[in-house]
Amino acid sequence: MIARQQVGLATCTLGEVKNRADLVIFWGCNPRESHQRHQARYSASVKGQFIPEGRKGRRIVAIDVRPTSTTAAADQFIQVEPGSTFETATLLRALVAGKRIGIEEDAKVGGVPLHVWRELAEAIKAADYGVILFGLGVTHDRGHDLNVEELGALIREVNDYTRFYGLPMRGHGNVTGSNQVMGWQTGYPIAVNFNRGYPRYNPGEFSVLGLLAREEVDAAIIIATDPGAHLPGDSVAALQAIPTIYLEPHVNTTTGWATVVIPVAPAGVAAEGTFYRMDNVPLRVRKLVDSPFPSDEEVLRSIKETILHA
Amino acid sequence: MLRVTNGRVHDPGNAVAGEVRDVWLDGGKVVAEPAAEPADVATLDAAGCVVFPGGVELHSHVAGSKVNAGRIMCPEDHVDHYRCRTDVTRAGCGHTVPTTYLTGYEYARLGYTTLFEAAVPPLTARHAHEELRDIPILDTGCYTVMGNNHLVMKVLSDPDEERRAARLRDLVAWLLHATRAYAVKIVNPGGVESWKWHGGPVDLDTSVPPYGVTPRRILTGLAAAADELGLPHPVHVHLNHLGVPGNVAVTLASMQALAGRRAHFTHLQFHSYEATRSGSYASGAPAVAESINQHPEFTCDVGQLVFGPATTMTSDAPMEFRLHHLHKDKWANSDIEMESGAGVVPMRYSPRQLVNAVQWCVGLELMLLIRDPWRVFLTTDHPNAGPFVAYPMIVRLLMDREFRREWLEKLNPRVRRFTTLHELDREYTLDEIATVTRAGQARVLGLADKGHLGVGADADVAVYREQGDRERMFAAPAWVVKGGEVVVRDGEVVAAVDGRPLGVDLGDPPPLAADLAEQFESYSSVRLANYAVEDAYVPDQVLIPCAP
Amino acid sequence: MVVHEDVVCIHCGCLCDDLVVEVEDDRITKVKKACGIGRNKFLHAQSDTPVPSIAGREVGVGEAVAEAARLLRQARNPLVYGLSSTTAEAQAEAVELAELLGGCLDNVSSY
Amino acid sequence: MRTVTLTLKAEPPVSAEAEQLIPDVVAGKTAEEVRRLPLLVGNRRETVGDWFDVVVDEAEAAAPDLLLRGDLVRFKRLGEGMSRGAMVVEGRVGFHAGARMSGGSLTIAGDAGDFLGAHMAGGRIIVRGDAGHYVAAAYRGEKTGMKGGTIVVTGSVGQMVGARMRRGLVYVQGDAGDVAGYNMKGGTVVVGGAPAARVGARMVRGTVAVLGGEPLELLPTFSYACTYAPTFWRVVHHELARVGHAPRVGPGVTFRRYCGDVNEGGRGEVLAAQPG
Numbered sequence A: 001m002i003a004r005q006q007v008g009l010a011t012c013t014l015g016e017v018k019n020r021a022d023l024v025i026f027w028g029c030n031p032r033e034s035h036q037r038h039q040a041r042y043s044a045s046v047k048g049q050f051i052p053e054g055r056k057g058r059r060i061v062a063i064d065v066r067p068t069s070t071t072a073a074a075d076q077f078i079q080v081e082p083g084s085t086f087e088t089a090t091l092l093r094a095l096v097a098g099k100r101i102g103i104e105e106d107a108k109v110g111g112v113p114l115h116v117w118r119e120l121a122e123a124i125k126a127a128d129y130g131v132i133l134f135g136l137g138v139t140h141d142r143g144h145d146l147n148v149e150e151l152g153a154l155i156r157e158v159n160d161y162t163r164f165y166g167l168p169m170r171g172h173g174n175v176t177g178s179n180q181v182m183g184w185q186t187g188y189p190i191a192v193n194f195n196r197g198y199p200r201y202n203p204g205e206f207s208v209l210g211l212l213a214r215e216e217v218d219a220a221i222i223i224a225t226d227p228g229a230h231l232p233g234d235s236v237a238a239l240q241a242i243p244t245i246y247l248e249p250h251v252n253t254t255t256g257w258a259t260v261v262i263p264v265a266p267a268g269v270a271a272e273g274t275f276y277r278m279d280n281v282p283l284r285v286r287k288l289v290d291s292p293f294p295s296d297e298e299v300l301r302s303i304k305e306t307i308l309h310a
Numbered sequence B: 001m002l003r004v005t006n007g008r009v010h011d012p013g014n015a016v017a018g019e020v021r022d023v024w025l026d027g028g029k030v031v032a033e034p035a036a037e038p039a040d041v042a043t044l045d046a047a048g049c050v051v052f053p054g055g056v057e058l059h060s061h062v063a064g065s066k067v068n069a070g071r072i073m074c075p076e077d078h079v080d081h082y083r084c085r086t087d088v089t090r091a092g093c094g095h096t097v098p099t100t101y102l103t104g105y106e107y108a109r110l111g112y113t114t115l116f117e118a119a120v121p122p123l124t125a126r127h128a129h130e131e132l133r134d135i136p137i138l139d140t141g142c143y144t145v146m147g148n149n150h151l152v153m154k155v156l157s158d159p160d161e162e163r164r165a166a167r168l169r170d171l172v173a174w175l176l177h178a179t180r181a182y183a184v185k186i187v188n189p190g191g192v193e194s195w196k197w198h199g200g201p202v203d204l205d206t207s208v209p210p211y212g213v214t215p216r217r218i219l220t221g222l223a224a225a226a227d228e229l230g231l232p233h234p235v236h237v238h239l240n241h242l243g244v245p246g247n248v249a250v251t252l253a254s255m256q257a258l259a260g261r262r263a264h265f266t267h268l269q270f271h272s273y274e275a276t277r278s279g280s281y282a283s284g285a286p287a288v289a290e291s292i293n294q295h296p297e298f299t300c301d302v303g304q305l306v307f308g309p310a311t312t313m314t315s316d317a318p319m320e321f322r323l324h325h326l327h328k329d330k331w332a333n334s335d336i337e338m339e340s341g342a343g344v345v346p347m348r349y350s351p352r353q354l355v356n357a358v359q360w361c362v363g364l365e366l367m368l369l370i371r372d373p374w375r376v377f378l379t380t381d382h383p384n385a386g387p388f389v390a391y392p393m394i395v396r397l398l399m400d401r402e403f404r405r406e407w408l409e410k411l412n413p414r415v416r417r418f419t420t421l422h423e424l425d426r427e428y429t430l431d432e433i434a435t436v437t438r439a440g441q442a443r444v445l446g447l448a449d450k451g452h453l454g455v456g457a458d459a460d461v462a463v464y465r466e467q468g469d470r471e472r473m474f475a476a477p478a479w480v481v482k483g484g485e486v487v488v489r490d491g492e493v494v495a496a497v498d499g500r501p502l503g504v505d506l507g508d509p510p511p512l513a514a515d516l517a518e519q520f521e522s523y524s525s526v527r528l529a530n531y532a533v534e535d536a537y538v539p540d541q542v543l544i545p546c547a548p
Numbered sequence C: 001m002v003v004h005e006d007v008v009c010i011h012c013g014c015l016c017d018d019l020v021v022e023v024e025d026d027r028i029t030k031v032k033k034a035c036g037i038g039r040n041k042f043l044h045a046q047s048d049t050p051v052p053s054i055a056g057r058e059v060g061v062g063e064a065v066a067e068a069a070r071l072l073r074q075a076r077n078p079l080v081y082g083l084s085s086t087t088a089e090a091q092a093e094a095v096e097l098a099e100l101l102g103g104c105l106d107n108v109s110s111y
Numbered sequence D: 001m002r003t004v005t006l007t008l009k010a011e012p013p014v015s016a017e018a019e020q021l022i023p024d025v026v027a028g029k030t031a032e033e034v035r036r037l038p039l040l041v042g043n044r045r046e047t048v049g050d051w052f053d054v055v056v057d058e059a060e061a062a063a064p065d066l067l068l069r070g071d072l073v074r075f076k077r078l079g080e081g082m083s084r085g086a087m088v089v090e091g092r093v094g095f096h097a098g099a100r101m102s103g104g105s106l107t108i109a110g111d112a113g114d115f116l117g118a119h120m121a122g123g124r125i126i127v128r129g130d131a132g133h134y135v136a137a138a139y140r141g142e143k144t145g146m147k148g149g150t151i152v153v154t155g156s157v158g159q160m161v162g163a164r165m166r167r168g169l170v171y172v173q174g175d176a177g178d179v180a181g182y183n184m185k186g187g188t189v190v191v192g193g194a195p196a197a198r199v200g201a202r203m204v205r206g207t208v209a210v211l212g213g214e215p216l217e218l219l220p221t222f223s224y225a226c227t228y229a230p231t232f233w234r235v236v237h238h239e240l241a242r243v244g245h246a247p248r249v250g251p252g253v254t255f256r257r258y259c260g261d262v263n264e265g266g267r268g269e270v271l272a273a274q275p276g
Helices: A014-020 A038-043 A085-097 A114-126 A145-158 A175-186 A208-213 A233-240 A253-257 A296-308 B065-073 B100-109 B122-133 B150-156 B161-179 B191-196 B215-229 B248-258 B285-294 B317-327 B354-369 B388-399 B401-410 B430-445 B470-475 B514-523 C036-043 C061-074 C088-101 D031-035 D231-242
Strands: A010-012 A023-027 A059-064 A076-079 A129-134 A163-168 A219-223 A244-248 A260-263 A270-276 A282-287 B002-005 B008-011 B016-020 B023-026 B029-031 B042-045 B049-053 B055-060 B112-120 B139-145 B183-187 B235-238 B263-265 B273-275 B281-283 B298-301 B308-314 B332-335 B343-349 B461-465 B479-482 B485-489 B502-505 B542-545 C002-007 C019-024 C027-032 C078-082 C104-107 D002-008 D038-041 D044-047 D052-058 D066-069 D086-090 D105-108 D124-127 D150-153 D169-172 D185-191 D205-210 D223-228 D255-260 D268-273
Touching: A010 A145, A014 A038, A014 A129, A014 A163, A014 B514, A023 A114, A059 A114, A085 A114, A085 A145, A129 A145, A145 A163, A163 B332, A175 A270, A175 B065, A175 B100, A175 B122, A175 C088, A175 C104, A208 A233, A208 C078, A208 C104, A219 A296, A219 C061, A219 C088, A244 A253, A244 A296, A244 C061, A260 C061, A270 A296, A270 B122, A270 C088, A282 B122, A296 C061, A296 C088, B002 B479, B008 B430, B016 B430, B049 B055, B049 B430, B055 B430, B065 B122, B065 B308, B065 B332, B065 B343, B100 B112, B100 B388, B100 B479, B100 B485, B112 B122, B112 B183, B112 B430, B122 B139, B122 B161, B139 B161, B139 B502, B150 B161, B150 B215, B150 B514, B161 B183, B161 B215, B183 B215, B191 B317, B215 B235, B215 B248, B248 B263, B248 B285, B281 B354, B285 B298, B285 B354, B308 B317, B317 B332, B317 B343, B343 B354, B354 B388, B388 B401, B388 B430, B388 B470, B461 B470, C019 C036, C027 C036, C061 C088, C078 C088, C088 C104, D002 D031, D031 D052, D150 D231, D169 D231, D185 D231, D205 D231
Parallel strands: A010 A163, A010 B332, A023 A059, A023 A129, A059 A076, A129 A163, A219 A244, A219 C078, A244 A260, B002 B042, B008 B049, B055 B112, B112 B139, B139 B183, B183 B235, B235 B263, B263 B298, B502 B542, C078 C104, D002 D066, D066 D086, D086 D105, D105 D124, D124 D150, D150 D169, D169 D185, D185 D205, D205 D268
Antiparallel strands: A270 A282, B002 B023, B008 B016, B023 B029, B049 B461, B273 B281, B308 B343, B332 B343, B461 B479, B479 B485, C002 C019, C019 C027, D002 D052, D038 D044, D223 D255, D255 D268
């Protein structure tokens, strides 16, 4: 998210991956575990309009710090050292553009011999339509958003030779939607502060980890996310020290300690609305059954109205 | 009931040119003057003011995936441009890409009450409607991009002319209905698909993979389909080679190809460049204006350049990639499967830059050389050529040739060699301004109830205090009335009513043809059943009738 | 029994939209085509429901909402956070709530 | 010489924004006027007097125009945008201290938070302690960070010191975190100790001088160029000596020079001081 504010991101929808991608690089992600139908629907075995052979029509490369079922199923597995995403992407940029580099031919980058990266750079340029699908192994590696910024720069520069795109492997249901909605209503996808009555933005300053670490907030309302599963322990401890309101359809560790627990109808099961896919394609999720409880939308509106009329 | 009294009314649609008369509003409509003074009447005393119909914006980028990509990509655009929450308004920020709420307030504060988002790919149409719903005050609609759509190109590849036309008509109706859109948009026909194949820019007769159809066939086919369906608005065309010196050739050739059909050519400024011998920019405005003058079936909007920051965003992905190479700054791109693409690149236009100075002149030349104000409209292709908040300044440029001269002095002096603006003396009248900012747009959009103040028109009115400085005059209306309610007073939003979504009444269009449905199910990443936008996204959509 | 076709899965960012979900007596009984995690998500969607509570004391939803409003209004810098598994419509409400409160707003993609 | 002295009464429960507390604003004001200045504490509009004891008195010539006392770690934007005068904080400060500053001097006797001197255009900041991430950096989305002035941090700094800076001088006497000099367009960052990984990443122009010696964790897009004793270092040394923080490495020292980042044109340099 932050990275695209510096270099932007060249991307495409998943159907383009399916129909056109002849080179797919899974970088720091393991869709076979975390996004189980991704490869079959969009990115590997699926038959596309211009990749009629499906899996055989694509070259699949996996870059990761450890072997996984995704790396095992790839045509090539490049096992890198943790903390080397930035170096690797930097090197690939130079190799793709044919720039002079400052290391010897027998050197390793990210624990991988230079010639392997040279071959990958050539494969990237030779592809007709390549994509990098990147996951937490990139965004949570040393460097965080700078890794994405550097990958973004690589992707951009490869477009001087061929079509080449990057897609983040976004996790939970509608996290993409939260970026979109915040984007059109506040101008910023994350980390917004309204203390002055208008939106201000500064990740690190106004994002959840920093706010909790510095004890800058004195109450919290958490919606449709389990902080126990997402946040580090000291952040959870900081939440436990302040009044915390929790909207959640299921019992979990957080419902055990939150100051106020409000059960809600699960979205896409007992409440309808819009979800955004990882490639920003919006789809309508449905109400299949009734719930005894209101939806998140209804609860939030009630809270808002209670405050407005107080 | 509301009475706007004592104002000089400029209602070109009803041939009212500055006469002092009352305008009566009731039930969201303009009504005839009641026989007896009604008991419950509120009065706006517009003495010393001009009374216009509410403004109509027919080409702007305000909602949807690429606009939001622009917002998210450019926090630096928002930092110094913000509005706090008030009792009646939401907070917001952004200059060239404001948030949805701020977009609505800022348009309303200029006297606009109707707004169209100009380019929506079907796959992300829900997103566009979600944002349009969050644009307050204005009635809104959007256009569906079709010029690189696989189903469209597949149908057009049919050698049987009659079958091709019939199938395309059905497909266009189905796509418009599925996306709940208002009009057919064509963006760089064939050029976006070509880019996905590493192809270069396409000319009118370039065969575009994978279906081998030409931009000519895409243009003429879709224009005919729009005509035959009787859509209220004709095809809305962004031509090939946007922004490239020498593109006047493809512009004129495309007009030739469409001659005899209704067509709207958008942001024509970007398509009216001659090439100098060194390959740089010179004005092609006289030739393009002449072509528009000769073809009463054509309309256009100008896409006037505004000096300062802009954010370019279009479905014309290859054009954005080219722009990105000018500065090597941020670039966002999104190829959209089977349909389209999108690109976003931030820009800054400078009067000292010869190219920008030429572009600035070309826009004004078009506005001044096209004789019929009913067929040329004021736009900035917001935010591509600049933000819409510059409209009052552009109005002054059109109405005040001294002001134009002052500005010409500030430009790169070499611009005189490449443009004719300094030779043009025409000054727009208030009536002509009312035409190029609302009446003409409403007419070409087929919105019978918009852009005029006759009985039965929507009660959308903008009242401006007469001032010699037309920029100040149009920057802060005394009142803006939307649907009979005062929403702006002295340039500030005082009530944020909800606008209504606008669509076209296609009845129940035939389902997607079996072969196209099969193609869709095979190659789209979503099921056909989940493709069409549901009613929930366009609550109480106002459907404008078609006249096939 | 009602069979819902082409249902959009809510589990991960893939939003697979070809699920078949069978519902009997307002209970989801069968989920086809989903991955293992997605299927579980639907099958367990209606179980393990928490009760509305304030400081561990069971209350009605209305009372919980009132207490939530009171706590948030009192705060000098309340945080609105999460939003990963809910609808855009709910997310929009959360944005307005943060704006109204003059607090902070963040989602799970900031780290 | 008049000095406005503010002494913190109690730490606010959430962070406060104190961009009003600069010599430009308080100069010439009475104590009562200073007390009435607005202070945003979380979402509440309060006043300086709610949180500080305010004294305005005549002081010796060397005294600052504005003196703040107490642990101000919860106060953001101290010294932001100041253009003149001398401001001293006796204690820690929060984020954005001295950001967008264009003149005068800001002295912090304590640690500083992130974005110290971000977008700074002129003047001088001395921190007797550590500073956080993004010292002298650009805010999100912006192309250019610090454009002028001098920043000295006697302790260590976090990541991204000097990120996207164009002109000016930053001297960190201790160590620097990852990506020091990130995407610099010009100016100088001096690291007295050792920088962590990726020093100079995406540098376009400018200099990162490392006094703590090698080895450096350089990116593959940096190449060794030469070993030399640059005159430029004499100028930097002289300037740092002038503000009372002469580096222990002398003005005539030799450096190994590495050029990069070749992905951005390769006109930046990372210098590593040689022992002896």
